[in-house]
Amino acid sequence: MKITYLGHASLHIQFDETSIIVDPFITGNPLASDIDINSLKTDYILITHAHQDHILDVEAIAKNNLGTTIVSNYEIAMHYGGKSFKTFAMNHGGTYKTDTFSVKYVNAIHTSSFPDGSYGGQPGGFVLTANGKSIYIAGDTALTYDMKLIPMQTKLDLAILPIGDTFTMGVDDAIIASDFVECDIVLGYHYDSFPPIAIDQAEAKQKFSDRHKELILLGIGESLNV
16 A cells, blocks of 8 residues: 655555545645645545645546545535535445445544535544555544544554644644554644644654654655555
8 A cells, every 4th residue: 555645634545456545635735735635546536524734635536537536524414415426425333335445434523614604524544455555544533533443443554643733633632642542653634734833843753752653744746555
């Protein structure tokens, strides 16, 4: 499973012949100016919640990839379904299954509304399993005890956690979250995109290392393999 960081909370995940984009916010992020959304190929778009910094480029990417399926909570799926996009609606605890992967929608503590203020359903995260590997994509969330439920069902190979504080968990809470999900390898995201979520990257990595954990911070456009 190849995971490419597209900036902020945006990811491009590839395995076998399948491609998934998560929470595309690229054209509105000056740090991601080298990413051309017109060149992105995907079969699925996963959306954790409806805030603009997670959905800005959904429609453009979906239009460029005819037949792509938008997977999200009921309200978000209905929103895009009403615009004639192909969607799959789910809710917390539900699992979307294909021949090549499964993705479960799990709890997140945050808010969710579209840019016009309309209701975007309850926010969530995803547990994605493919080729015998499982990753947790937390979305925007505070630290929550519900994270402890994940390893009761799924052994994780990677946890993707927000670390920017202010609107989500910060580094210290993300370390506890990694304990809760029983995964010591963490890809940090949702940081440095704008001043309120700027972090000291060296300090963050050291805090994880002090707890015998690894915090991976990819440059935009860089990838890792799980």
